[in-house]
Amino acid sequence: MKYRKGGAAAAAAGGSGGGESNDDGSSKAGRDAPPSIQLEIIEYNGGGREPPEKRLTLFALRLAVLEKAASGLGKLDFVWATVVLLGGFASALTITDFWCVTVILVSEGARVFSRSHELEWQHHSTLTSTAGGALRSSSRFFRRLVHALVDPAAAVVSDGGDATRDRAAQFQRQVVAFMRQRAWHAPDVSLLPYTGWVFVSKKIGRLLSWHQLLSASACVALSVARLWRHDFGSGETSNMRPALLLFYTLALAEALLFLLEKAYWTWKISVEKLLDQVGRECELGAYGHVSLTRFFYDAYSRCVTGSIFDGIKMDLVTFAEDLIVSEFLDEQLIGVRILQRFAHAAEGSTLRKLGTSPRSIERLVEMLNWKRPDEEEVRLCSAEVVSKLAGKRQNALRVSGIPGAIESVMSLLYTGWSAPASHDTTASPSSAAARGYDHPQFNLLGLLILKRLARDHDNCGKIGNTRGLLAKIIEFTHAKPELLLNPLTPASQVRAVKRALKLVKMLVSTTGGTGKILRRDVAENVFTVSSLRGVLQHGQQHRALQKLAMDILTGMAMDDDAKQVIVSTGGVVKLLLSMFFNADEKELGGEAGEALAMLALESEASCAAILKRGDVLDHLVSALEDDGEARRLNAARLMRNLCAYAGETHRPRLSKVAKAMPVVLKATMTGSDKILEVSVGLTTQICKFIDGDRFAAGLRAAGTDERGYVERLASILRENRYPVIRVPRMRRFVVHQVIWLMTSSSSAAGDGNNGGVGVDYVALLREAGMERLLESIADTTSELECYHVFSGSVGIGKHRESFSAAVDAALELLAGDGARAEA
Template sequence: MKYKKGDGADQPNDDGGMNGSRDAPPSIELDIIQHHGGGGGGLGSGGGGSTSFFEPTWREDTPVSGGSGQGCSSGRRGGREPPEKRLTLFALRLAVLEKAASGLGTLAFAWATVVLLGGFASDLTNTDFWCVTVILVGEGARVFSRSHELEWQHHATLTSTAGGALRSSSRVIRRFVHALAAPDDTRARAAQFQRQVVLLMKQRTWHAPDVSLLPYTGWVFLSKRIGRVLNWLQVLSASACVALSVMRLWKHDYFGAGAENKKDNMRPALLLFYTVALVEASLFLLEKLYWIWKVSVCKLLDQVSADCDLGAYGLVSLKRFFYDAYSRCISGSIFDGIKMDLVTFAEELILSDFLDEQLIGVRILQRFANSKSGSAGDTLRKVGTNPRSIERVVEMLNWKRPEEEEVRWCAAEVVSKLAGKRQNALRVSGIPGAIESVMSLLYTGRGAPASAGDPQALAAGAHGRSYDYLQFNLLGLRILKKLSRDHDNCGKIGNARGLLARIIGFTHASQPLLRNPLAPDSQVRAVKRALQVVKMLVYTTGATGKALRRDVAENVFTVSNLRGILQHGQQHMDLQKLAMDILTGLAMDDRAKEMIVSTGGVVKLLLSIFAVNVNADECELGREAAETLAMLALESEAGCSAILKRDDVLDQLVSALDDKDVRSLNAARVLRSLCAYSGDEHRTRLSAVTKAMPAVLRGTMTGSDKTLEVCVGLTTQICRFIDGERFADELRAAGLDERAYVERLVSILRQYRYPEIRVPRMRRFLVQQAVWLVTSSSSALYAGLLRELGMERLLESVADTTSELECYHVFSGSVAIGKHRENFSAIVESALQLISGGDAAAAAAGGSWTE
């Protein structure tokens, strides 16, 4: 089924300009196929009219796409390189220097132990012996402890820096500022703030950087300081090695007096050892200088953080990422680290047991998913194809503790982005309990769905806490809106216990909210998104759509909430438009139609909106109201009676036929339904519909497609109130005669010899009009003209090509709803008998086919 309109994609104020902000969610674009065509003409303009429920569509489901589609991912591959590749390249180059230094150090260690100390230990001078020993011990310890030093440094970045980032996050800072700004009870508020920070870092396992390795040593032997100690020891060892090697190579006094000729091999052995030791230590110091240059002088981490747009968590996450890449290059192949990327790194972090690591990981995913630089497509593709990652971010939606608010927020944004792509949306909804997890975002703090239009209720629902329920409500509704693009997901949403009631609860907008121009935009947005979700649910096709329409209509608040929006939403026409769309969709169900009609004031409000025709926006609303009225009047005597309660409704509908827009098309449909389905008590009043005959005849002669279809159908209904002589007068008043009119009908039927999807009732209306002509008071004239123009052969062709398409009033996608009361084949057979001069019984039967 093609959804009627843009469901929010055509509303720039719904999500626009909110990217990366906690006050409002980022922009989401939905590529929703519109259900209304553009400007079609009026009844006399020959325009195409509008696409609506009155004709079927080929496809029932539309592909789901988000603002970060293939174009973004291809732009990522075809544009600039990902910023984190500079870090992995930096790690590779450091690893090359480190492995070269470690290799030379190993060679020097082996040479010193085997050759010098093993072969010349007794012949070495005291100076060389102690220089070799010091260099050997220092460099040997440095080479063989390098991996452990990296391990300590890596542990130092695990959660200690992350905790610092958390403590400086906007959420905690805001609480701290509020605590300082309080004039009274400041100490209590400060203590509460401290408890919140401690609670944030509290885990069931030890916090590795804060573990004291020895008892009673305090901060001296904390594990997070061991890495720094080992690093400085490495530098001191290398510096000592350089100094000793240069000193011995410079002095060159390896032997005592007169001993040079006795030990010819000792000189080159010592020269080689001191040279290798000097080169090895120099490479290590060069590595350190390269590190300081890139990190401290060139600010590599800051540059990459800015390019990745990671915000306050950039340095923390990138430092962790770099040490992981560097460790892989050192422990394995030097090329292992360059295979890493930040998305995979973030996926590993969100699976951690530490809250601060989870926050860093999900924050990276949230930033990349919302990125406009081209990384969004790649990020969503990677996360979407990793079942563990999807399950984890969906699980995070259920985390409701205050210290987990930031994690939950970021996870909700990631899920929202994932739901914008069709395959990912199916994977998200396929996770057991995923719909229930999304439903948890709609919690308002009161144990029941709060009205988005009641700010006092929302404030009271928070019970004095700063937990921002409304923002989570907006994210939950946005995720549901995207998931609703898929037919199966609509069924899952409808089957989730209590979810439909919560969504409908958010459609309530109080009069103060709708009429207050200074009302918070977030509350209006919540109402709008809820309406969009309900609209997409009621427009679902097949048995699922039928059940959803019934469930939505049976909620006692649905129609009354929509009525409130129609009554007070003059300043929010987009909400009124959505409300009328929902009413139109619900009207496909007979029981729902009865509920709408029986709810006081709904039809009256629709007629009032239809009557207003001042500016372009109000004309658009008038078109929507006309379509809703057409659906309410279709095959519903109660709906027709409710419409006819207004005294001037017929005059307004007739005058609307001259408008050159879709409003005229739906006005004609309303008039046709009023003539066809109103009870006998309205027959006298409906005789005034004959005023529409000039406009209808003009549309018949010059219109096309849907305009032509509805004009022919309305002509048949108007003819119920006049005879053949009156019809001839109407033809002459329009500048026509009987022959010209019949020729037009025959030419139309010849043009639509086969069923047409765009106008599925065209041939039915034409045959019905032909039946009326040959049963009117001028039947002999019309029967002769029809035979002369070949109508019999055309009707035989129609009889051979009738289809189910022509037997229904409306369609939900390709699913037909509301079967015509008369069989089309029987009408065609009766028309053939009448035109060919059949029996009187056929004539009498033919006169009843006016529906």
């Protein structure tokens, strides 16, 4: 028995098994050791280094330490001044100290207050567009917007050239798309009317930053000046001098700490270019600086507003997950780009983190439906991340479990390649935009996601049940001759055909009732077999495509209706026979033979189509002596099925298979596993065309005699005391051959023909212990031995005669009661 790649079983008679390798690789055996942080770091970066963004969170932590220390000193200084100095010594202070204290308090109070809000403004200042000059051209767009709303035609004509109705309609759609954004973009909000860019929110952070620098500088200057002169505190109150000394010292220390923080900030960001360094290590590309600036401000804000350790708990993956659920396209693009990069560079940890976040998965799947031109990059990045998620089986189940997920993936597939001619003035702008859209890349990603989802049995059913999806997938399997024959064909087009073929192969190889329905649905599509025929006929330069096409035909042939479709499609059987009999096609020949054997199984029409080729039996007999095991195996399987199911019409022609008897008997005596199984089965079928004399001659030609052959059959049953899933028909074939031996022996004795077959096979079988073996088999028969083909654990093509009935017939003949049984 052979299990098809993807899960379904092929013909029970043989074929080499093996499944497709998983994209996510095989799991490694674990050790009895507790997990450690070091192991996570190694998996994250692959080379033992820490994630680059940890340098930013550490920088944010150190800045927060300085900031909180300065803020603490400032608060202490403020309380000391208000309670002690102004509260206790207000009337005794000199005019100079009074105004110095007042200026320092007002400046520091304003600085502390503005510092608490600066991070918010600075955070908003990073919400700049990542689309290049979109913000820089906003004023021009607003002017055009006003003109468009008043006079659309004039607005378009003002661009110069001959304006067309097409361009006017296109601009109106841009206006509508802009107006759909119902929320303000925070960096561009003007806080006061008629102030222009001066009070735009993204400028406020810079104003606050400069205000704090000036305040700190003023505090340093005033404090140093008063401490330098130290002419304060003389008079009636002896405690005023130390009180002022402490105040100026605290103010100086607080201002210096703040300036140290700003200097450290400037050194790391502007001189050492920390953001650029981390961006290069993370390989975030052009958007790295904006992304990491946002990340740094978030981490720093957490350290300042909460515990200083809150920021170091952040990582870029969690940060990106928060951004993709934003309502603004630039933030979504930043987030999805980070996820795309990390899904490639640190696949294990990133996908594990994403897989445990239903909100993020739902958002990524939702992005697959976005089709506006300005959302193309977001959609592409999200498709790449989803394809990586689908590569992990557990995550694939989470993706497919989202309502509408398969439909979202289906939206990536575009098959409308026919476009209007360039001179056609009726061509719509949407079709022009479609031509500019990167459809091949989306098609490849969509097919990849579906292929990875199809590893799960339930997902195959969902794919088949999604309206219109199966037809789209099959449409991608169609490859024109010029595409297959042209060596300069873009690799993306060939890759799309290959992925579609792999996906169809997985669908037709699905096990159980789901696989039965999918094979029927695939066969009912009128383009399926024609597309496969085109690949077989013109795909000489793409052997992998031809192999996939034959695998699909083999899977489809498990369905009776599909066999009829394949046989009735002209040229398919002829192409398979040519590949099978071509001595140079070793690998493809085995696949072609497997497909032919499956087609011939229990199908008289298929056998008739195969036998239309006059030399087919001669080639099969020759193939039985081939060096390749796969070629011999498939030739034996095909010949057996032709003998068993071709019908009486072709019986005279099939008699020539008798010349293969010595080769088959020799394989029975020396072979094992699948070769042995199919050799015994083929022997039983060939024996229908010969008598006992020719069988004995075949034994002599194979280098054995009757006794040796009987002992070989007995040894086979001893080695298979129980059904073996790899060769489930082994015992059935042996029992049928034992029945033929005993019936031929009885016939020869009744006819008085003692020529070379005067051997009493019943006696030989008894001497070999066959009766005891058959009784043991009668107690261990299984439903497994009643089917030709298996789709997982579901049998397909049940034998007409139950195995237990065949065993009982053999025991009756062996008992010598004169009973007759049909083999």
